[in-house]
Amino acid sequence: MYRLILFISVILLQSVGFPAYSREQDFPRKGEGIYAFLRRHNREGEAYYAEFMRLNKGMLGEDKTLRKDVKYTIPPEMNTPATKDRERVSAGNRSINRKVMREPLFGKDYEYYNILDNSLAGADFYLVSGHGGPDCGAIANVDRHQLHEDEYAYDIILRLARNLLQHGATVHIIIQDRKDGIRDGLYLNNSKTETCMGKEIPLNQKKRLKQRTDRINKLRVRSRSHYQRAIFVHLDSRSHKQQLDVFFYYQNGVRASLNLAENMRKTFSAKYEEHQPGRGFSGTVTTRSLAVLNNTVPASIFVELANMQNINDQKRYIRADNRQALANWLALGFMRDYKDSK
Ligand SMILES: [Zn+2]
Missing domain, CATH: 3.40.630.40 (Zn-dependent exopeptidases)
Structure with a gap:
């Protein structure tokens, strides 16, 4: 019985505690700045930069450098008009924009x-x-x-x-x-x-x-x-x-x-x-x-x-x-x- 309760509470903890916050995070590589970090995670452009700054407020080093001991949150992929365009085009002709x-x-x-x-x-x-x-x-x-x-x-x-x-x-x-x-x-x-x-x-x-x-x-x-x-x-x-x-x-x-x-x-x-x-x-x-x-x-x-x-x-x-x-x-x-x- 105790084992069952334990089992259930573990399941509950897992399902309540984690998935909602499962934002992707990563440590920066040596010498990596914000733009390079974002590019490595396929997040190029100023919109991602702004979102990164919002998500990682107070986590940056001096002069907006990345601290090597901090796991930074990666902005979720945005559904920008560009992305939508890309999807539309790629539906019609796969080879054009995915290239x-x-x-x-x-x-x-x-x-x-x-x-x-x-x-x-x-x-x-x-x-x-x-x-x-x-x-x-x-x-x-x-x-x-x-x-x-x-x-x-x-x-x-x-x-x-x-x-x-x-x-x-x-x-x-x-x-x-x-x-x-x-x-x-x-x-x-x-x-x-x-x-x-x-x-x-x-x-x-x-x-x-x-x-x-x-x-x-x-x-x-x-x-x-x-x-x-x-x-x-x-x-x-x-x-x-x-x-x-x-x-x-x-x-x-x-x-x-x-x-x-x-x-x-x-x-x-x-x-x-x-x-x-x-x-x-x-x-x-x-x-x-x-x-x-x-x-x-x-x-x-x-x-x-x-x-x-x-x-x-x-x-x-x-x-x-x-x-x-x-x-x-x-x-x-x-x-x-x-x-x-x-
Ligand atoms: Zn010159």
Whole structure:
């Protein structure tokens, strides 16, 4: 009899106590940030990030890092319009949206990706990371590591490219490095192996910049898209000593370029408000006579995401999670701009 009661109460405990709370949880892997953690669990996008923050309130380390001793709750799968779309499409033609895409440039950990939605279908992007090859750009010394601008700009560009592809865009990665994919570490190794889509990058600055703008202008002629945009990404603002926000430069007299810069600034401002309430965002939109802006035919912007030397800014680019956030916001800015342009 006692045994029966015990047996029944165990059953009761199991059925009442556990199933209702059986939310999926996991420990983070070494060095993993929130975006990487979510990606590993197939939860990509800003909506999952927001839900993760809500579910794991008070569980994070300093500066929103993940603590290795904490089991974090994974947000349940969302029934977003994108998911519904995907299901509808896959019911009609299984092969279209379930297909996993591959881009080897993204490296072993990131080369495979899914299409999340088609909100950027018909848009063409030319993504250019600053410097590369014989020119490493700005240099910062952090924790006895020498950090080069071109490596960080490239990592952000790759993350941005992957993001845009996931929304159905056509993406041209102008500066490429076959060896370095998307890297989740803090200190990215330096290399001189970057090319301009396979062509050696010349040392001479004029030739170096002309090579990349020529490349874009040539690709542009072949494209049939009515919406083509180029972005040049840097992390080396020179004149600002104090902590700075993101600078967006547009092409003088080019309406579409100004609109893009404005949409980027608005997106970043909203994201800053969401992620660091009350901090305020002082990013600016101005025009600047830069060779790459003057010589690129598609509407273009030049973005300075951080100052390599600035201690506060270093947090913004050294942590992979922050590089992912910057890439996500640039992608959102493009989505906003593309919608606007229609
Ligand atoms: Zn630069």
